[in-house]
Amino acid sequence: MPAKAGRHDVEGGNAFIRAWVDQLNYAAATGDTSGLRRLSLETCKSCMRAASRFEKTYGDGGSVAGADWNLGTLDVFSASHMQGPVTTRRHEELDRSGETTQVFPASGFEVVFDLKWVDDQWLMERVVVVS
Template sequence: MPDTLPDMGATTTAVRAAGALVLVALLAGCTGDDGIVTTTPTPTVEASDPTPSPTVSPSDDGELTDEELLALMPEAALELDPGGAFAAAVYWVQALGEAYERGDTSVLRGLSLADCTYCVEQAGHIDTAYADGATITGGAYLVDTADATTLTGDDGFTYVELTAEADELVVHARSGEETQVGAAGQYRFQLKLLPQGRIWRVAGVFLERAE
């Protein structure tokens, strides 16, 4: 995946989500532009205040089943079309933020493919921090769909690009030490998604400062 995807479209609605973006940007499993054949404007999403996700207890191995994930996901994210991919991308970002704040990475892992390096490493960082007795805080961030779009590729993947205004992300160690791991500011990220059954899963993430 290039630093920017071609032919970015536009819509007019913003979606507020709880969570934080990290400063580190990793690219995992993305392809170049050759497979991208269609540009689809991102559908309008109703702006709303963040609300806690329903609670679903993971299975004994700590992983959520597809049925448990489907019970958590918004209805729009279950559509196997570009609009569904967009809704799933927004929900994945929400799941990332909630994982930081709660220390529970089961939803984040369930919506990510194993070869998504960014997904796996962020989940690992969260698990390690909380296992060491730390907590993580980060304010709400705004996902602005004015510069968002989806791109459908002939490689079977759908690409979603979003811009987000993020608050700082801070790790609070058990000793009381605080470390800023994500600076406040505007970020642009691209997600590569693949439908598996009725669930869109993230196969790659590219994140950069939008300056």
């Protein structure tokens, strides 16, 4: 986690969101969701859904290929509320034999990130795709 992400200000919130996206990408690439879960409140439904999906895919012997979120410049509404563009390239879910089970086309969308400051650290409270 970058040191800036520990600051309770706009710069800290921005750095935290980028660190959270790094953990989302790491979970997609490896199936290890511990970092994603550690940085997310249990009440963040989309966070928990993503973690559970990766755990199921990898737990069943499958994998995910190429599912990186590329986060653009964030619009800042407050230290805890930001929105920005995300692009993804084409990616696939594979079963244990390496066969493709689902294909996701390359896409671009806007995402709203809501953070909560808890015990001197940011946690992801809500992630919503808005377009």
